[in-house]
Structure formats: structure tokens, C-alpha cells
Amino acid sequence: MTSVLEAQGLGKRYGRRWALRDCTIDIPQGHVVGLVGPNGAGKTTLLKLATGVLEPTTGGIGVLGGRPAAGHEQLARVGFVAQDTPVYAALTVGDHLRLGARLNPGWDAGLARERIARLGLDPAHRAGKLSGGQRAQLALTLGLAKRPDLLILDEPVASLDPLARRDFLQGLMEATAEHRFSVLLSSHLVSDLERTCDYLIVLVDSRVRIAGRAEDLLAAHHRLTGPRRADGTPPTGGQVVSARHTDRQSTFVVHGDAPAADPAWTVGRLGMEDLVLAYMDHSVAADLEAAR
Ligand SMILES: Nc1ncnc2c1ncn2[C@@H]1O[C@H](COP(=O)(O)OP(=O)(O)OP(=O)(O)O)[C@@H](O)[C@H]1O
Numbered sequence: 666m667t668s669v670l671e672a673q674g675l676g677k678r679y680g681r682r683w684a685l686r687d688c689t690i691d692i693p694q695g696h697v698v699g700l701v702g703p704n705g706a707g708k709t710t711l712l713k714l715a716t717g718v719l720e721p722t723t724g725g726i727g728v729l730g731g732r733p734a735a736g737h738e739q740l741a742r743v744g745f746v747a748q749d750t751p752v753y754a755a756l757t758v759g760d761h762l763r764l765g766a767r768l769n770p771g772w773d774a775g776l777a778r779e780r781i782a783r784l785g786l787d788p789a790h791r792a793g794k795l796s797g798g799q800r801a802q803l804a805l806t807l808g809l810a811k812r813p814d815l816l817i818l819d820e821p822v823a824s825l826d827p828l829a830r831r832d833f834l835q836g837l838m839e840a841t842a843e844h845r846f847s848v849l850l851s852s853h854l855v856s857d858l859e860r861t862c863d864y865l866i867v868l869v870d871s872r873v874r875i876a877g878r879a880e881d882l883l884a885a886h887h888r889l890t891g892p893r894r895a896d897g898t899p900p901t902g903g904q905v906v907s908a909r910h911t912d913r914q915s916t917f918v919v920h921g922d923a924p925a926a927d928p929a930w931t932v933g934r935l936g937m938e939d940l941v942l943a944y945m946d947h948s949v950a951a952d953l954e955a956a957r
Pocket residue numbers: 679683684685702703704705706707708709710711853
């Protein structure tokens with residue numbers, strides 16, 4: 666099956682600073698992919714490379730088997746809702762739908778109308794007077810009604826309150842269940858992704874730290890807690906993702922097979938948030954960097 670996004674040695678540099686480097690990933694179709702990382706990690710850069718808004722400095726990127734933004738057909742297959750869910754303030758909700766119909770060959774007018782009605786949005790209302798949550802829902806509706814094979818959303822819920830955030834993500838999940846398309850969604854909040862995404866990419870300091878199916882990643886990581894290790898290494902094999910030490914205790918997050926039972930050590934599983942935080946741990950990230 667064609668990958669939804671395939672990158673080989675992909676990099677983007679601004680002057681002397683790399684916004685994204687050495688990015689090699691291959692994401693199968695049919696997932697809701699969460700791209701997570703701290704501010705400035707390179708998430709927007711990767712999404713803009715995927716939509717063809719930016720050209721790579723190094724390497725290459727393919728989206729749904731084609732070059733990003735290469736021709737009408739490719740443009741029609743990819744929907745993009747940029748950061749801050751941009752809409753035209755002076756246009757009404759109805760104007761947005763008419764514009765969507767004019768610009769997109771595969772426009773699903775029924776879906777757009779039905780969704781706007783379900784959200785309780787008045788087609789005569791100017792977009793500039795909508796609340797942040799309503800604006801985000803309008804932008805999502807435009808993205809969905811385009812009926813893309815891949816919908817890319819850059820921090821779509823960043824400015825929303827918890828209720829609006831939940832409604833937005835729920836609407837997105839319902840749409841993916843109904844229309845079967847792939848989604849690539851960025852956020853710096855793991856809690857947003859936990860219920861929504863089944864594939865995860867963790868980006869830290871402009872590099873992909875880990876990428877894969879969420880359940881595989883969770884199964885492949887363990888937390889070990891036990892007596893403080895004088896040499897700072899865990900009692901087992903596996904790649905150390907993060908390490909924390911107090912006077913008496915050491916806690917490691919390791920990537921690898923389940924460690925053999927040792928009565929002095931507690932072995933625990935991780936949730937998605939713990940996993941992402943472990944990869945964001947800067948001290949270990951710096952060590953990994955030095956070891957490359
Ligand atoms: N046009 C630009 N010119 C120069 N540097 C840039 C430009 N755009 C982004 N950068 C830099 O590239 C790096 C990655 O930025 P990017 O916007 O991709 O991060 P992000 O993970 O999306 O961050 P956030 O969560 O804050 O949106 C940052 O250091 C940023 O300052």
C-alpha cells in the first residue's frame with residue numbers, strides 16, 4: 666500500500682539553523698497520526714514540507730505517492746488546516762462554503778451543509794465574529810468537505826478551551842470513522858493526542874526521536890524503578906530513553922524487550938504521555954545527540 670507520508674533524510678535549514686534534520690519516516694495510510702513535540706521542535710516545518718508550502722534543504726518527501734503540491738490532482742488529495750485555523754474574517758460562513766465549492770473539485774456540499782447545521786453555525790454569520798472554537802470547527806468543516814485522502818492539521822486545538830477541544834477532536838474522529846481518510850495532526854499537548862491518535866511521531870530539537878503505531882511503541886517501552894545505580898545505567902539491556910535519580914532511587918525508561926524479573930526492581934508500562942515526556946527529556950536527548 667502507498668505510504669501516506671514517506672521522508673528520506675529530509676531536512677530544512679533557515680540560515681545556519683536546522684528547523685528539521687535527518688527525518689526518515691514511512692507512515693502507512695489509514696492512521697490518525699499525532700505529531701508531538703515542544704515549541705520550536707520542527708512540527709510546522711514538517712507539515713509545511715508535506716503540503717509543499719516549503720521546499721526541503723536536504724532529502725526528499727513523498728505524500729500519497731506523489732510530490733507535495735505537484736499539480737491539481739495532488740492538491741485535491743491533501744487538505745491542510747494551518748496553525749490558528751485561518752478563515753476570512755469579512756466573509757460569512759456561507760461564503761466560505763461557496764468558496765470551498767469553487768476551489769475544490771471533490772467538494773462534498775452535503776457534508777459541509779450538514780456539519781454547519783449540526784454545529785449550530787449560522788451561514789449568514791461573519792467568520793470574524795465567530796468564537797475561536799467555532800472558527801476552528803469552520804476550518805475543520807472546509808478541510809473535511811474537500812474529501813481529501815489526507816487531512817493535515819497544524820495545532821488545530823491550541824487556542825480552544827477543554828470543552829471546545831473535546832468537541833473538535835470528537836468531530837474529527839467521527840469523520841475519520843465515516844469517510845476513512847488519513848490524518849496528520851500536530852500538537853504540543855499529548856493529552857489531545859492520547860484519545861485521538863493511533864500512530865505517533867515524537868519530534869524534539871528538530872529530529873524525529875521515535876515514530877510508530879502507538880500500541881507498538883507502548884508495548885516496546887518499560888519503566889524500571891529500583892535502588893539507585895551508582896554508574897547511572899539500568900540493570901538490564903535496552904536503549905535508555907530517560908533516566909532520573911534521587912539519593913536512593915533510580916528510574917529509567919527503556920526501549921526494548923521486557924526486562925527479566927529482578928525482585929529489587931519494579932517494571933511498569935507507560936501511558937502515551939509518559940512515553941512522550943521521556944523522549945522530551947532534554948538531558949537524555951543531549952546524550953543521544955552526542956552519541957550520534
Ligand atoms: N521562517 C523562518 N525563519 C527562520 N526560522 C524559522 C522560520 N520558521 C521556523 N523557524 C525556526 O525553525 C524551528 C522550528 O520551527 P517550527 O515552527 O517548525 O516548530 P514547531 O514545532 O511547529 O513549534 P510550535 O509548537 O511553537 O509551533 C524553530 O527554531 C523556529 O524558530
